[in-house]
Amino acid sequence: GVEFVGQHRTAKRRLRMLPLSIGKSVPGLKAFLKKLRPDWMRKRQAARRGRKFASQLPEVEKFLATKTASVSIHRQLGVGNVGVVYEAELKGDWAGALGVVWKSTSEPAGRIALKISAPESPRERIDALIPFAEKIEAACRQSPPAPLCPWLAMGVAESAAGGQRWLIQVMPIIAGRSLADVIEEDAPGMAPAQALGQFAAILDTVVFFEEWGF
Secondary structure (H helix, E strand, O other): OOEEOOOOHHHHHHHOOOOEEOOOOHHHHHHHHHHOOOHHHHHHHHHHOOOOOHHHHHHHHHHHHOOOOOEEEEEEEEEOOOEEEEEEEEOOOHHHHOOEEEEOOOOOOOEEEEEEEOOOOHHHHHHHHHHHHHHHHHHHOOOOOOOOOOOOEEEEEEOOOOOOEEEEEEEEOOOOOOHHHHHHHHHHHOOHHHHHHHHHHHHHHHHHHHHOOO
16 A cells, blocks of 8 residues: 655654555545545534634724724635634834734735734733744744744734733735645545645644754
């Protein structure tokens, strides 16, 4: 059968008891990939979507309406159980408008992803994320750069009416398709080598996180 064993020692440790056996035939590969189709995940997410965070969207919209001098919202990219993500552009004193408490050494340029979420303690959450953000920033500056999306800034903002505090995260927008889209759209005709290449890319990221101590 077709087996994939990680080439990195850390991947080998994780996979030595769980080799990936897909079978000899392409139909066998298709059956394996079909199990990974994200339909059930999307249905579960759709059922949960809106039960927690969507009720805060009107307040988020009011908040953003007061920040038009610093934040231009182009479109909503998605909303989930814990937050909402917009495609936006930053200008003027955007850091002050978004209550930024941590910034990358790279300034946001052009359109970015603006995530607004509501953890229990936004500032404590930022304090916990900063070490990871700094490690990811350093890794993205190495050659070749790490396959990660870095934070550009994090802040804490309060709703216009007061009483609700949000975690603000600014990140680059990465062009392309999500892994879920690749599996759903390409699985029916995906060749074994292509499928293993996708899996290898995922393992590379897992290995990177372990080697950098995440």
